[in-house]
Amino acid sequence: MNTDLILDIVTAICLIVGSLMSLAAAVGLVRFPDLLTRLHAGTKPQIFGLMLLLLAVGLHMRSWEDVPVLILIMVLQMITIPISGHMMARSGYRNKHFRKTDLRHDDLRRLVDEVEGK
Amino acid sequence: MSLSTIAWIAGVILTISTWGTVYRIWKGPSLLDRVLASDVLLSIITSALCIIMIVTDTEFSLILLVAIALIGFVGSVTVARFADNSKADEATPITTVEQHRRRKNRGNRSTGHDHRDHHAEDTDKVHHSESHPSRASMDQGE
Numbered sequence: 001m002n003t004d005l006i007l008d009i010v011t012a013i014c015l016i017v018g019s020l021m022s023l024a025a026a027v028g029l030v031r032f033p034d035l036l037t038r039l040h041a042g043t044k045p046q047i048f049g050l051m052l053l054l055l056a057v058g059l060h061m062r063s064w065e066d067v068p069v070l071i072l073i074m075v076l077q078m079i080t081i082p083i084s085g086h087m088m089a090r091s092g093y094r095n096k097h098f099r100k101t102d103l104r105h106d107d108l109r110r111l112v113d114e115v116e117g118k
Numbered sequence: 119m120s121l122s123t124i125a126w127i128a129g130v131i132l133t134i135s136t137w138g139t140v141y142r143i144w145k146g147p148s149l150l151d152r153v154l155a156s157d158v159l160l161s162i163i164t165s166a167l168c169i170i171m172i173v174t175d176t177e178f179s180l181i182l183l184v185a186i187a188l189i190g191f192v193g194s195v196t197v198a199r200f201a202d203n204s205k206a207d208e209a210t211p212i213t214t215v216e217q218h219r220r221r222k223n224r225g226n227r228s229t230g231h232d233h234r235d236h237h238a239e240d241t242d243k244v245h246h247s248e249s250h251p252s253r254a255s256m257d258q259g260e
Contacts, residue, residue, distance in 0.1 A: 012124040015169065019128040019135075022162050026138030029158060035150055038142075042154050046161045053168035054183075060121075060172045069180050076187035084157060084191040087198040092150050095201070114219060 007059050014056035021049030035097040039089055046081045050074070125173045129166070136162055153197045160190050 021044050028041020054070045092098060093108065100106075139162065142155035164186055167179045 008121065011172070012119070012121065015124055015128045015172070016131075018165060018168075019131040022135040022158070022165055023131050023138075025158050025161075026135035029142040029155055030138045035148065035154070038151060038154055042158045045158065045165065050161060050164060050168075053165050057168050057171055060175075061177065066177060066180065069184065073180070073183045073187050076184065080187065080191040084194040084198070087195045088150055088154055091198040091201055092148075095148070095150075097148050097150060114222075 007062070011056045011059045014052045014059065018045075018049045018052035018056065021045040021052070025049075034099050034102070035092040036089060039085060039092070043081060043085050047078060050077055122173065125169050128169050132162055132166055132169070149201050150198060153194045157190075157194050160186065 025042050025045045028044075029038050032038045032041055051074060054074055058066060058070050094112065136159065139155050139159045143152050143159070146152045146155060164183060167183060171177065171179050
């Protein structure tokens with residue numbers, strides 16, 4: 001086995017697993033009951049799936065000129081995706097788009113009630 | 119198995135997940151579900167761009183990926199911010215909450231000691247926690 005074959009196999013595995021992350025997110029979006037659980041499923045391909053696919057691109061191109069751009073894409077994604085996830089979870093919590101009976105411990109409720117003056 | 123076969127398999131997987139995402143956009147009970155599903159759709163498009171780059175052996179789409187990673191979150195943040203109907207402020211500092219709680223719990227006690235540091239506040243809270251039943255019940259949760 002030479003090195004090219006091993007790199008091709010790793011590229012193929014990264015492609016398939018990265019696509020399966022999107023499939024897992026879609027199944028979670030269809031099956032899960034409320035917004036917070038869907039948010040948990042939906043942010044999987046945005047970080048981990050993209051990481052695997054960018055790794056596949058880098059392993060396929062095999063040129064050092066692409067590596068800084070790939071790292072830049074990954075860092076930007078890791079900065080911006082938690083912002084949108086946090087804002088959606090915050091808005092979903094305050095608009096009560098979740099099942100209250102599913103929560104075993106709710107630390108935020110007390111704080112939100114006090115600030116809102118209830 | 120050649121690389122094109124792998125790309126076909128990944129493409130079929132991405133197609134199935136696109137249908138699931140579009141179903142959630144179409145069906146979603148709240149606005150935030152639709153926004154989340156459109157975010158996932160954007161990441162599926164990103165994955166498809168990566169696969170196209172590998173199959174066609176071009177690096178043309180890398181700058182497109184940079185642009186998506188830069189501005190892809192703006193729409194969802196905007197919608198999540200303005201779909202919010204709560205009265206709470208955006209960045210309520212924890213000291214405001216503490217002052218509110220102290221005012222509510224101590225009634226008309228003197229509030230001239232607001233400038234103390236957090237360590238003093240913590241010891242004060244521990245010292246008075248058993249003398250206020252409302253705070254003790256709040257500490258136990260609902």
